[in-house]
Amino acid sequence: MTSVVIAGAGLAGVACAHKLASAGVDVVLIDRNDYHQFQPLLYQVATSQLPAEDVARPLAAIFAKHPNVRLIQSEIVDIDFRSRSLTTGEGETVTGHYLVLAAGACANFFGTPGAAEHSFPLYSIVDAERLRLHVRSMLETRSGPLDVVVTGGGPTGVETAGAFAELFSALRTMEHAGGAADVYLVNHGDALLAPFSERSHKYAFEKLTEHGVKVKLGVGVSKIEAASVHLSDGTVLATQTAVWAGGESASPVAHECGVAPGHGGRIDVMADLTVDGYWGVYAIGDVANIHDGEGKTLPQLGSVAQQSGVWAAENIIREITDEDRKPFHYKDKGIMAMIGRGAAIAEVGAHRHHIQGPVACAAWLGVHAALLSGAHSKVDAFMSWAWDYMDRDHAALVECHGDPKRIAWEDDKKPTLSTVRPPR
Template identity: 60%
Template sequence: MTAQMESPHVVVLGGGLAGVACALGLGDEGVRVTLVDRNDYHQFQPLLYQVATSQLPAEDIARPHRTIFRDYPTVQIRTADVAEIDAGNLTVTLSDGDRITGTHLVVAAGARPEFFGVPGAAEHAFPLYSVVDAERLRRHLQSTLHAGSAAEPEDEGALDVVVVGGGPTGVEIAGALTELMTALVATERIPKPGTITLVDRGSALLAPFSRKSHKYAHKRLTKQGAEPRLGTGVAAVHADRVELDDGSSIRTRTVIWGGGESAASVVGNVAGLTTGRGGRIDVLPDLTVDGLPHVYAVGDVANIPAKDGTILPQLGSVAQQSGAWAAANILRELHGEKAEPFRYKDKGIMAMIGRNAAVAEVGKHRHQVEGPVAFAAWLGVHALLLSGAHSKTDAFLAWGWDYFDRDHAATVEWSATAHRIAWGDDSADIPHIRVDSARPGDGN
C-alpha cells in the first residue's frame, strides 16, 4: 500500500452478494474491513425456491462468512443486528451498544418483502427473500401436504397454493410446485395435486423478458398444471383464503409472496440518506451518496443509475458487480485516484420453469434460448455463482439426482429435512440457520 493507505477502515453493512463482493475486493488488497450482518452466513437468493421445494438443502445456499473470509486476515466479521446508522460520521451502532466507526461506509443491507399495504399479507403470506423464509415455507408445505394426504373432499383448498407475482421468483416457485405435486401423486402420497394459481397485475409473466419468453413461460406453466391469472391483483390475504381485486376469492392455506421488495428497514431512519423508489438509497453514478463521498450504497438497497438514466433492476449480478465496483472505487480513492462511474456488464437474464424448461436471454441484443439448452445454462451459471466448492458440488449432485429421479424432491419433502453431504469439515463450515415460529412477514 501507499502512504495514503496506512489506516483505512471500511465498514460494510450487509453480508449478501454485494457486501461479500465488496469485502473480498478490499480484503484482497489488505484493507481493514468490518463486515456486519445479523446472520453468520451469506445466502444465495436465486435458489431459495429450490430450498422451499426440497430440491436443495438450505445449507447448500448458505455459506458461513467466517469460512468465506478464512484466508482474509484483515476482514473482521461481526454477527449482530444494527440499531442505528450515522452516515455523516461513518458510524454503525450495534444492538449490543457497540459502535463501529470507519473511514468509509458501504451500505449493502439488502431488501425485504414489500406487501404494498395489502391487508393480511404480512401476517399470512410466505415471502421468499431469505434462507429462513425458504426453510419456513418448506416446513409449512411439508406439514400441509401431510395433512392434505388424508383430507376429505370438502376440505377445500387444503393442497392449493396461490403464488403472488409473475416475475422470476413467482414463475420458478410455481413451476417447482407443480412438478412436486405431480411427483407426490405419482408416488401415491397425495390423492390429487393441489392447484397452483399464479396471480399478477401485469399482462405477462416474466415482464422484463421478451414477448417470446412471456409466451413460452405461460405455455410451460399451463402445461405443467399451473393456472396463471394475469391482470388481477390481491385485495386481501386471510389464513384460509385470498381475496382478489376482481371480487373473486381462492381457498388456500398457502400464499407465497413474490410480489415485490423494498430496501431493508434499517435504512429508513438514517439521517442524510436520500431514498427513492422502493425506499432504496439513491446513489450517484460512482455508487456514493450525494453529499457523503465516503458512503456507498450497493445491491438491492440502492437505486443504481444505468447509462440511459433508468435504474438498474434488483438482480444478483447487479449486486455482485456493484459491490466489487465500490471496493475498486475505494481503492482508487486511497491511491489518490478519481472514482469511476459504475459500468454494469449485462450478462443476460434467465428463469427456470421446470425440468428441461427454462428461458435465457443473453448477449448485448438479448438472444433468447429456451428449453433444454436454457435449462443447462441456468444450472451451470447458478452453480458457478454459489459460494464454496462444497456448495457447488452439492448443488450439482442434488440437481442431477432430481433430474434423473423425478420423485427425488417428493421423497425428501415427504420424509424429513434435506441433509447436506457429510464433507467432514469443522463446525465453522456449518451456517446457523434459525427458523423460529414467527408468523410469515415478521422478518428474520
C-alpha cells in the same frame, strides 16, 4: 490503516469485503446472520429440493484466509452517513474511513391487507424453511386446503409456482394425497416475467400451464386471510399457503440513513456508487438504485449486486491510492428464469438473445455457478447436483420419506451456522 465498514453480507457485501480484504484493507462486516445466503436458490429450499444449510455458508469459512476481516453478528439499529458509522443492537458504534451500505431488500406487500400476517415471502433462508415446513405439515395432517397460491409473476413467482407444480405432480404419480393440490399463480400484470420479451412471456405461460399451474393474469390480490386469498375480480381462493413474490423494497435500514429514499425505498447513488453529499459512503446491491449509464435503473439481480460490490471495493482502493473513482459499468449477462426441469428461459447479453429449454437451463446453471463461486470453492458439487435435479424429482420422496438432498460441498462438510431454521 484504512478501514471499511460494510453493512450487510449478501452477494454485494461479501463481494465487496472479499475484494477489499484481498487488497489488504481492514474490513468490518456486519450482518444479523453469521452466514451468507444464496437467494436465487431459496425456492429450491421451499419446495424440498435442497436443505436450508446448502444455500448458506458461514461467513467465518468464507473469510477464513483473511484475518483483516472482522465479523460482527448483530442487527443494525442506527446508521449515520455523515460520520460513516453505525450502531449495533448491542450498543456498539462502529466507524470506518469508508462506509458501504449493502443491506439488501425485503418483501414489499404494497399495503395489501393480511399479506404480512398470512403470506409466506421468500427473501431469506428462514422464510424458505418456514414455507417448506408449513407445506410438509399440511401434507401430513391434511388439516385444510392443500392448494398453493403464488402472488407475483416475476422470476421468483414463476420459479416457485413451477417447482410446487412439479412436486404435486410427482405426488400424484405416487398416489399421495398431496397430488390433489392445485397451484395458482396470480399476477397483476398482463404477462409473466414482465422484463422479458413477448416470446418469453408466451413460453413461460405455456410451460406453467403444461405443468398444471392455474395462471391468472390481469388480476391482483386484494386481501389475504388465514385460509383464503381474495382477488380483485371478486374470486376467493381457499388456501392456507399464500406465497408472496409480489415485489420487494429496500431493507428498512435504508430509511434510517437520513437520505430521502428513491424508487422502491432504495437509496439513489451516483455513477461511481457513492451517495451524493456524503464523502466515503457507498450503497450497493438491492438497497441501491444503480443506473446503467443511460438513465435506466438496473434490476435487482444477483449479478448486479455482485458486480457492484466488486466495483465499490475497487473505487475505494482507487481512493486510497489517490486515483480517481470510475463510473460503474455493468457487464450484462442477461436475465433468466427456471420454470422446471428442462424448461427455462434466458435472454442473454445486452441485446437479449432469446434461448429456451435445456440450453437455457445450462445457461441458468452457468450463471448461478459463477455467482456461487464467491461463497463456495467447490462449485462443481453444485453443478453435479443441478444436473441430477434436471433428471429426476427428489422433492416428492422428501415429503414422504426424509430430508432434502444435499449438495456434497467438500469445503462445507460440517457447516457451523447459528440458525437457518425458523422456530417450530
